[in-house]
Amino acid sequence: MKTPYIKIDISKIQHNARTIVNQCKEYGVSVTGVTKGTLGMPEVAQAMIRGGVEWIGESRLDNIEGLRKSNIHVPILLMRSPHMSEIERVVSVADYSLNSEYEVIRALSEASLKKGTIHKIIIMVDLGDLREGVWPDELIPLVKEIISMRGIQIVGLGTNLTDLNGTIPTYENNKQLVDLVEEVEDKFMIKLQYLSGGNSSSFKLLSSGKLPDRINHFRIGEGILLGRETVGRELWHGTYQDAFTLCAEIIEKKSKPSLPVGEIGQDAFGNTPTIEDRGIMTRAILNMGRQDTNIDGLIPSQSKIKVIGATSDHTLVDMTQIPDKNIGDIVSFDLNYAALLTSMTSPFVRKVIL
Numbered sequence: 001m002k003t004p005y006i007k008i009d010i011s012k013i014q015h016n017a018r019t020i021v022n023q024c025k026e027y028g029v030s031v032t033g034v035t036k037g038t039l040g041m042p043e044v045a046q047a048m049i050r051g052g053v054e055w056i057g058e059s060r061l062d063n064i065e066g067l068r069k070s071n072i073h074v075p076i077l078l079m080r081s082p083h084m085s086e087i088e089r090v091v092s093v094a095d096y097s098l099n100s101e102y103e104v105i106r107a108l109s110e111a112s113l114k115k116g117t118i119h120k121i122i123i124m125v126d127l128g129d130l131r132e133g134v135w136p137d138e139l140i141p142l143v144k145e146i147i148s149m150r151g152i153q154i155v156g157l158g159t160n161l162t163d164l165n166g167t168i169p170t171y172e173n174n175k176q177l178v179d180l181v182e183e184v185e186d187k188f189m190i191k192l193q194y195l196s197g198g199n200s201s202s203f204k205l206l207s208s209g210k211l212p213d214r215i216n217h218f219r220i221g222e223g224i225l226l227g228r229e230t231v232g233r234e235l236w237h238g239t240y241q242d243a244f245t246l247c248a249e250i251i252e253k254k255s256k257p258s259l260p261v262g263e264i265g266q267d268a269f270g271n272t273p274t275i276e277d278r279g280i281m282t283r284a285i286l287n288m289g290r291q292d293t294n295i296d297g298l299i300p301s302q303s304k305i306k307v308i309g310a311t312s313d314h315t316l317v318d319m320t321q322i323p324d325k326n327i328g329d330i331v332s333f334d335l336n337y338a339a340l341l342t343s344m345t346s347p348f349v350r351k352v353i354l
């Protein structure tokens with residue numbers, strides 16, 4: 001089989017989705033399955049849907065179009081704020097989007113009026129992670145300006161924690177979202193259906209039983225794909241961590257010193273390496289590199305193998321403790337989210353669905 005390739009165990013993704021959907025359901029939370037870590041792969045979306053997610057979440061319009069072409073008909077939530085240059089496309093392909101800018105929301109409203117539809121939006125509030133969202137004291141003024149727009153409907157409020165700066169979801173920041181929803185409902189005499197409290201970082205808060213009552217929606221990617229929560233990367237109870245396996249092939253295997261010979265300057269990526277002397281070692285070169293994955297996110301399936309480093313097209317591994325692997329043999333890796341994202345995006349990595 002042509003290498004490198006990423007093996008995708010669809011049944012494990014379905015199992016993970018089912019496990020997480022059921023856990024969330026106990027606390028009255030519905031789940032949007034987020035496919036952006038897999039380049040919006042339709043088979044992954046279908047596995048999530050079989051596992052019980054109600055919507056699919058995606059960050060890229062191209063990926064959403066691919067999902068629609070593959071006959072995925074559940075509601076789709078655009079996760080990244082819509083961009084002005086493609087507003088018409090947003091209202092054509094996405095049922096819902098996350099929003100925080102007046103100009104964008106006005107353009108969405110005009111585009112859906114032209115199409116004769118109503119686009120549903122969730123307004124994002126920044127509760128401290130400093131990625132997207134309106135600051136809490138700007139929420140009421142924003143709603144006041146957009147409430148009468150006829151092409152959009154505000155269906156909820158959401159917040160995104162942990163993603164950029166690692167802000168941990170707590171009862172307090174989630175309760176703040178509930179309070180804001182109630183303020184909007186009282187002031188504008190509307191009912192907001194969705195309180196979208198979080199992503200895979202909300203697992204611990206959920207399982208501690210301290211999630212405020214009205215929070216009823218999560219957007220979950222990494223938890224379903226890799227079976228981890230994202231505050232401390234702990235295992236998400238009852239899920240698989242190895243639904244994805246990246247496989248590459250040994251193209252050189254030699255006994256060489258661990259220390260380079262000669263004076264040391266910068267490597268190909270501008271870093272000055274510091275290297276420990278471990279004597280003579282068995283070094284193997286694999287036929288993948290930084291064009292194919294995020295090297296720091298590789299976890300060798302056999303723990304006796306260690307990743308030494310990588311260039312654009314080569315990954316070096318220490319095989320001293322695995323003498324029986326030879327030229328042409330496969331070395332495989334579990335992945336963290338960054339490695340998953342880059343491997344799924346690289347055109348050089350074949351996607352093999354099990």
Ligand SMILES: *Cc1c(COP(=O)(O)O)cnc(C)c1O
Pocket residue numbers: 034036059079080098160198199200201219220221222223230
């Ligand atoms: C990517 C993304 C998510 C999913 O995050 P995970 O940590 O993978 O669960 C949720 N919400 C938004 C806004 C996102 O962009």
